[in-house]
Amino acid sequence: MAPSVPHSSSVPLLTSEANEKYANVNWEELGFSLIPTDYMYMSKCKQGESFSEGEIVPYGDIPISPCAGILNYGQGLFEGLKAYRTEDGRITLFRPDQNAFRMQTGADRLCMTSPSSDQFVQAVKKTVLANKKWVPPPGKGSLYIRPLLIGTGAVLGIASAPEYTFLMYVSPVGNYHTASSGLNLIVDHTYRRAHTGGTGGVKSCTNYSPVVKPLFEAKSSGFSDILFLDAATGRNIEEVSTCNIFITKGNIVSTPPTSGTILPGITRKSISELARDIGYQVQERDVSVEELLEAEEVFCTGTAMVVKAVETVTFHDKKIKYRTGEEALSTKLHLMLTNIQMGIVEDKKSWMVEINGCDE
C-alpha cells in the first residue's frame, strides 16, 4: 500500500489504490509545478564520513536545525533529471551518471561530501520505482526528479556544516514553458548571474535566488525569460535563468563555454553531440551580443524544457526575430533528443538507463 498522506505543499495529494498503474492525475494538463507523490529518498552523512545506503520514506516535511548550513549560509546543491515511460512499457532515465558527476563537482566547490555515482544512480532508481505510478503515460510528460545535497548540520560561524543530507523527491511534469511557438527573451542590463571565481559553474542553490527578481521583472514585462550577460565585460551572452543558450548561423552552432560562469548542462552537451552528428560545426566559445543579434536561429536547452526555440530577443530598443517552426534546427534537435528519451528510436549512444527493479 502507498500511504500517500504527509506532505506540506498546498496542492492536495491525490491518493490511489495499490497496484494500480497510474496515480489519479489529469495527465492532459501537466505543467511544471509540484504534484507531491508518495515517497522520497533520504540519506545522511557526517562531515569526514561517507554516505551509506539511504532509505525510501513517505514524502513530507523534514526536520532541520534552525542553525543548519543550508538555512544560514546556502550550503546546498540541486540536480534535475527525468524518468520516462516508453510506449513498450519500460521506465527509463536520461544520463543519470552525468547528474551524479555534476553533483560531485558542486560538492567539492561547496565543501560537502557527495554520494558516489553509483549511490546517486541507485537512489534515483529507487525513488522512481517507489513512485512508479506517478510516471506519466508515454507522450504526456515525464517524472521530474529533484536530488538535493544540503548542509543540515548546525554551524554558527561560517564553515562547512558537520552533517549533509542527500534527499530526492519527484513530481510528474509536462512542459516548462507554456509558450507554444518560441521564447521571447530580454537581455538584462542590470543584473548579472555569475562571475569568474564564484559558483556559476556548479548547480549551487546560490545561483538561483539572485535570479528570481530579474526573472519576475522580465515576466511582468511580458517576456518568457531573461538572458544574462557576463559579469566581467557585459559584452557576451552567458545563460538564460534556467537554461543554456545556442545561436546558429549557416552551418555553425555556437554556445558559451563552460569556463566557470555557466552551468555545464547535460542537455546542452547532448544537443551539441546530436548537432555534430547531423553535420553542424559546434563551437564552444564566447558569443557576443552582436553575434546574437545577427544569428539566424537561437535556442535554449535544459532538463526541464529540453530544447526550446527562441522567437525573439529584445536588447535595448531592438527586438530581433529568429527562425522557429518546422524548418528550425532546434525543432529537428528537439525531435532527435525526445525520440531517444521516449524510446521511439534506438538509443545508439547508450544514454538511456532502464529501471527494471530496485536492486539492478
Next chain:
Amino acid sequence: MAPSVPHSSSVPLLTSEANEKYANVNWEELGFSLIPTDYMYMSKCKQGESFSEGEIVPYGDIPISPCAGILNYGQGLFEGLKAYRTEDGRITLFRPDQNAFRMQTGADRLCMTSPSSDQFVQAVKKTVLANKKWVPPPGKGSLYIRPLLIGTGAVLGIASAPEYTFLMYVSPVGNYHTASSGLNLIVDHTYRRAHTGGTGGVKSCTNYSPVVKPLFEAKSSGFSDILFLDAATGRNIEEVSTCNIFITKGNIVSTPPTSGTILPGITRKSISELARDIGYQVQERDVSVEELLEAEEVFCTGTAMVVKAVETVTFHDKKIKYRTGEEALSTKLHLMLTNIQMGIVEDKKSWMVEINGCDE
C-alpha cells in the same frame, strides 16, 4: 539547575529552574560556536500577505518542505546582532533597527516579504528576554542573535516561494577569532566573493557557502581569514569573508564603498562615525591592493568580531606587517565602541536599545 551542555538540535530541550539568573555555561571559555538555548522565535507569512506577530517556541528542529525555496534555490537572508549585559544589570541591544532595515533591503532583492522594523526589533527583544539567562555576565561575552528570513513554501520551477518564515535563535558567544594579536590575511587570487548586479550588497545566504572553500584553504595554510578582490578588475580590495576592511595612512581612514558588492556593515558604519568623531577623515572609495600594501594600519569590522587589527597581509610572495597593539587606531576604536556597547561610557549616539520587558 540548568544542565546546559551544548547539544545538537536533535537532543531534547534542556529545561531549567525558573528565576535563576544564569544558565550553567562556562562563561570563561566562550568561543564562537553554537550553544543551543531554551527558546527561539518563529513567524510565517504567505506571499502577498504581511507578517503578523510571531511566537516564542522551544528551540529545536523546524519541519520544512523538501521543495522549500531555501533548500532548492537559496532563498534566504540572515542577520547577526548582539545583546549585552551591563555592569548595572541592564540588557541592551546595539542598533537593532539597522539590522531590520538591512533585512528589508535583502528581502526586496530576493523577492521576499520582510517583517517591519518594529516587528523585527520586538522579535529580537522577545527572543532575548525568553533566553535572558543565556546573556553572558558583563565582560564575558554577549548573546549573539541570529534572525533568518527564508523561503519555506514549496516551489518547483524557479520563482519566489509561496511562504516565508522569519525565525530567530540565539547563542552566547565570546571572541570570533582566537588570535590574540591580530589577523593574518591572505589576498585571494582565484576566488571572488561578489559581482556588480549580484547579491553581494545584501546579507543573502548565497554570499556565504561560496566562501567556505577559499576560507578553508586559507585556514589550512595558517591564515586567519581571506581578503577578496573585486570580481570586475581584481585590483581593488572588497571584503574579508565575514567582515569589512579598513586601511589607514596618516589621518585618512579608507574603506571600500557599499556599491553592491560588499556588505553594508553596521559595525563598519558605526566605526566610521567614531573615527570621524576623533578627527580622522574617513573615505568610502575604491581601495587598490597597492594602497593596502602601503597602509600603516589595517583592521576589520563586523558584528561577530567587533573591531580586529590585521597584523599581516600576504599578497603573492609579499607579506606586509601592520601596526597593531596599544598605539593602533583599531585598538582605540575597539575600546570606544565596546565601551558604548557594554554601557561603560554614556551612549551619546542613542545606539543602544534597552530591553526592559516583553511589551515595551
